[in-house]
Amino acid sequence: MGRIFLDHIGGSRLFSCASCDTILTNRSELISTRFTGATGRAFLFNKVVNLNYSEVQDRVMLTGRHMVRDVSCKNCDAKLGWIYEFATEENQRYKEGRVILERALVTESDGIDEHMGDD
Amino acid sequence: MQQAANGCTQRNGVSEDHTGSSSEKNGTDLLPDTTALNGGPIGEFSAKIMDKTSQDIVRLIGQHLKTIGLDRTADLLMQESGCRLDHPAAAKFRQHVMDGDWAKAEHDLMELKTLLDSSSQSLVEMKFLLLEQKYLEYLEDGRVLDALHVLRNELTPLQHNTNRVHVLSSYMMCNGREELQLRANWDGKGEKSRTQLMDKLQTYLPPTIMLPPRRLYTLLCQAVEHQKHQCPYHNTLTEDGLSSVSLLVDHHCTREQFPCETVQILNDHCDEVWFCRFSPDGLKLATGSKDTTVVIWDVDPETLTCTHRKTLEGHSYGVAYIAWSPDSTHLIACGPEDCPELWIWNIEADELRVKVSHSPEDSLTSCSWHRDGKKFVTGGIRGQFYQCDLEGNVLDSWEGVRVNCLWCRKDGRTVLAADTHHRVRSYNFDELTDSNILQEDHPVMAFSVNSADRLALLNVATQGVHLWDLQDRCLVRKFQGVTQGHFTIHSCFGGVNQDFVASGSEDNKVYIWHIKRELPIATLIGHTRTVNCVSWNPVFHQMLASVSDDCTVRIWGPANKHRNQTKQTKISDTGQFYLLISSYCDNDLCQLLTSHEVFTSFDSLTTNLPCDNRSVTL
Numbered sequence: 001m002g003r004i005f006l007d008h009i010g011g012s013r014l015f016s017c018a019s020c021d022t023i024l025t026n027r028s029e030l031i032s033t034r035f036t037g038a039t040g041r042a043f044l045f046n047k048v049v050n051l052n053y054s055e056v057q058d059r060v061m062l063t064g065r066h067m068v069r070d071v072s073c074k075n076c077d078a079k080l081g082w083i084y085e086f087a088t089e090e091n092q093r094y095k096e097g098r099v100i101l102e103r104a105l106v107t108e109s110d111g112i113d114e115h116m117g118d119d
Numbered sequence: 120m121q122q123a124a125n126g127c128t129q130r131n132g133v134s135e136d137h138t139g140s141s142s143e144k145n146g147t148d149l150l151p152d153t154t155a156l157n158g159g160p161i162g163e164f165s166a167k168i169m170d171k172t173s174q175d176i177v178r179l180i181g182q183h184l185k186t187i188g189l190d191r192t193a194d195l196l197m198q199e200s201g202c203r204l205d206h207p208a209a210a211k212f213r214q215h216v217m218d219g220d221w222a223k224a225e226h227d228l229m230e231l232k233t234l235l236d237s238s239s240q241s242l243v244e245m246k247f248l249l250l251e252q253k254y255l256e257y258l259e260d261g262r263v264l265d266a267l268h269v270l271r272n273e274l275t276p277l278q279h280n281t282n283r284v285h286v287l288s289s290y291m292m293c294n295g296r297e298e299l300q301l302r303a304n305w306d307g308k309g310e311k312s313r314t315q316l317m318d319k320l321q322t323y324l325p326p327t328i329m330l331p332p333r334r335l336y337t338l339l340c341q342a343v344e345h346q347k348h349q350c351p352y353h354n355t356l357t358e359d360g361l362s363s364v365s366l367l368v369d370h371h372c373t374r375e376q377f378p379c380e381t382v383q384i385l386n387d388h389c390d391e392v393w394f395c396r397f398s399p400d401g402l403k404l405a406t407g408s409k410d411t412t413v414v415i416w417d418v419d420p421e422t423l424t425c426t427h428r429k430t431l432e433g434h435s436y437g438v439a440y441i442a443w444s445p446d447s448t449h450l451i452a453c454g455p456e457d458c459p460e461l462w463i464w465n466i467e468a469d470e471l472r473v474k475v476s477h478s479p480e481d482s483l484t485s486c487s488w489h490r491d492g493k494k495f496v497t498g499g500i501r502g503q504f505y506q507c508d509l510e511g512n513v514l515d516s517w518e519g520v521r522v523n524c525l526w527c528r529k530d531g532r533t534v535l536a537a538d539t540h541h542r543v544r545s546y547n548f549d550e551l552t553d554s555n556i557l558q559e560d561h562p563v564m565a566f567s568v569n570s571a572d573r574l575a576l577l578n579v580a581t582q583g584v585h586l587w588d589l590q591d592r593c594l595v596r597k598f599q600g601v602t603q604g605h606f607t608i609h610s611c612f613g614g615v616n617q618d619f620v621a622s623g624s625e626d627n628k629v630y631i632w633h634i635k636r637e638l639p640i641a642t643l644i645g646h647t648r649t650v651n652c653v654s655w656n657p658v659f660h661q662m663l664a665s666v667s668d669d670c671t672v673r674i675w676g677p678a679n680k681h682r683n684q685t686k687q688t689k690i691s692d693t694g695q696f697y698l699l700i701s702s703y704c705d706n707d708l709c710q711l712l713t714s715h716e717v718f719t720s721f722d723s724l725t726t727n728l729p730c731d732n733r734s735v736t737l
Binding site for chain 2: 056058067085086088096097
């Protein structure tokens with residue numbers, strides 16, 4: 001089948017897939033913890049790697065109507081959350097392009113305290 | 120065009136496979152069956168020692184001489200050089216084919232068999248071709264029984280290409296030579312079809328046996344093509360073949376034949392000009408501005424200048440994007456962000472067709488016409504993405520895409536849209552499918568697609584101008600030089616074959632690149648503020664338009680002396696005085712010249728002047 005390429009986002013506190021421990025994102029990409037998914041608490045992240053994306057779906061949520069894609073782990077295909085592609089309400093637009101990961105489906109762990117050069 | 124097969128070849132111990140082998144002493148090493156030219160003493164010419172390349176060149180020259188009819192020179196050349204054009208067996212073969220002597224030709228094939236290094240398959244194929252010609256010629260002559268004999272007893276036993284044999288047998292039903300020629304796609308019995316046959320047969324023979332036809336001409340054509348490719352400013356349509364170029368000098372267009380100088384500065388707008396686009400027929404230019412107007416200009420094909428045709432008013436938000444219909448009769452004007460309206464103008468009738476206003480919360484900032492000119496797509500950053508008809512009725516709507524720029528592809532089904540996720544995706548409104556095409560790391564402000572529908576030119580915020588291949592979905596080139604960080608800048612393809620790319624820039628310059636090279640080949644200076652948009656005339660390739668925040672539209676063209684300036688001349692009765700009326704930069708200059716002056720200035724003119732012999736009243 002081939003060797004799946006897995007990116008590593010780095011950082012000092014890492015979030016990884018609960019099923020297979022593939023690194024997905026880190027604390028510095030976290031935007032908000034006040035979201036709710038199917039399994040309970042969920043976090044909004046800016047950049048998440050190693051994901052597979054589904055087709056766009058129209059979903060009505062507490063905050064309004066959104067177009068989202070479900071995301072799953074690239075390595076083991078476990079469901080993880082979703083990504084916002086489009087928000088119909090103006091005040092929800094900040095979510096577009098960002099990823100929700102459900103708390104129960106990811107594990108937090110320590111990374112290496114890397115010093116990233118200034119961009 | 121017959122090859123010399125009648126005793127002018129000399130077997131002189133030189134075969135073209137030996138490099139640097141000695142070819143002298145042919146006077147003593149002659150084989151008994153050779154005869155010298157004109158019956159003169161054998162060995163009068165001693166062949167020069169030549170390496171393989173020189174031998175090949177001599178053979179090519181000899182072939183060319185034969186082609187133009189200088190047979191004696193060709194023979195002399197072959198004698199003196201000790202080379203031969205074709206192997207004598209091959210020369211004999213050619214002669215027999217051209218004469219239509221099929222029996223002898225087949226016999227020659229047997230002789231040639233030993234010289235053919237490839238398998239027996241090529242022998243069968245060559246035989247097949249010969250018999251095919253023989254069959255067709257019999258049919259044309261009306262010798263049906265003979266043709267049938269060929270078909271049955273000669274072609275069929277070969278057991279080769281039986282499909283073709285079946286097709287050939289159907290030609291027996293043809294009524295007369297015209298029908299035969301039409302159905303068989305055949306030129307008829309004679310030199311032309313036999314030459315074609317010979318060309319086909321020649322491909323099976325190695326070049327040491329028989330030279331490929333017109334080889335020198337082919338090589339020179341390749342060299343000229345190469346020169347044209349290397350030429351950085353090449354912007355003219357030249358025909359294939361050698362008749363339009365000089366072989367004596369390398370082809371090289373200079374920068375001065377390329378649009379590089381300001382030909383016109385048009386001041387009709389009174390505020391920043393944001394967009395410009397030539398119509399697909401090249402005869403009109405539309406410019407859109409913050410001053411709420413679209414100005415339509417007529418292009419004069421001879422002087423490549425613009426004259427004001429009409430000002431279209433009423434675009435209260437300003438005009439940020441313009442798209443011409445494929446037949447150049449209509450155009451759509453879009454506003455910037457927040458503008459919910461679209462104006463569809465009928466340019467031929469110089470009137471507004473319809474103002475489209477679907478909902479006041481819409482933002483419609485980009486549009487693109489369907490190739491049939493009856494529908495178009497439009498969209499904007501608030502998430503509207505509509506397909507509409509010419510009256511502005513929304514036919515279809517795609518939800519959830521924030522559109523930066525749109526383009527309808529040539530297949531008439533897919534629409535490309537650049538969205539706020541830094542992607543360009545493809546949407547099919549009929550089947551409601553979509554797919555990713557490309558992903559950038561920064562926002563795609565605007566893009567256009569070349570006429571081959573293969574390459575896309577993107578203006579990427581803070582990154583410059585990127586060229587992507589839509590089929591292979593990969594980045595081909597990043598063009599360097601442009602400054603952009605703040606404003607929306609547009610770029611375009613242009614030139615003959617769309618070999619060039621041009622873009623505006625925030626440093627007030629227009630940049631032009633050759634599509635194959637990252638560094639600009641020309642930077643046009645003249646505007647005093649950011650150049651927002653450029654458009655290259657799709658028909659008159661020497662003409663480029665650019666618009667800027669300095670409120671002007673600039674038309675660029677080739678340097679002064681390469682421009683087609685003059686409009687009329689009048690010659691006086693005595694032929695002594697010439698009146699040249701030239702139109703240049705809106706000013707009409709009349710120059711009265713004596714004949715001497717005219718002749719000296721003739722070499723700077725690039726076209727023939729239409730002269731009418733009316734007398735001039737002075």
